[in-house]
Amino acid sequence: GISAADPLHTVTAKDREAVTAAFLSKFYKTGVGQDTSEPLHTVTTSPGHFGLTIVKLERENTDLGHWNEIRELLNRYADYKIGCDEILLISIKEQKYFISDIGLRMLTPKELYAANGFPADYIIDKDCDGKTYGKTKQVARCGNAVPPPFAEAIVRANLPEMCGEKIGSMEMLKKIMVG
Structure with missing residues (x-):
């Protein structure tokens, strides 16, 4: 991508330029977007959150993603009556678009811990006795943790008088505690 203040690349017959707007949405029934410069709100393990966007319909692009699930949601919650063999198209300036799942990828536990400032070698998949934690428990523990920073x-x-050097990894902590 390029800044909106910069000139476009060479315009060709192939459609490859688009305006995008980044936002985050909480997806708690009353999901309201937030600016990407704002701190991220608490990440929970509650299932069922989803986001929608519109995708340009092109002859070479016939992948409708999760359209069946979206159609079911529209029929159930928005009083649509869209049949199994139908698709809802939206026309904007003579261009056709369809509703598609934006394909959110949930962060992995390691990514969540890294985003909260935990060292890369921080052990998140087992307890002090070596009992393994599943992914859901790892995410829950991250949400309940106090980030090291x-x-x-x-x-x-x-x-300040009791503070020494910054401990940047679990390996450093072990050396300090042993030595």
Whole structure:
């Protein structure tokens, strides 16, 4: 992508330029978008959240993604009566679009912990006795954890005289505790 302030690339017969707008949505029934510069709200493990977008309908692009599920949702919750062999098309300036699942990919537990400032070698998949945690429990524990940068900031602000070097990994912590 390029900035909207920059000139477009060479315009050809192939449609390859588009305007995109990034936003985050909470998807809690009253999902309201938020600016991407705002801090991310609490990530929960609640299932069933989804997002929709519209996709340009082209002859070479006939993949309708999760249209059957979307049609079912529209029929159930929006009083549509769309048949199994029908598709809802939206026309904008003589171009046809269809509703499609935006294909959200949920973050993996490792990605969630990294986003919260945990060291890369932080152990998230088992407890202190070696009992393995499943993905749902790993995500739940991340949501309930105090991110290390927050804890460090509080300690450094309140007890600077007791603070030494920054501990950047679990390996460093082990060396300090042993030595």
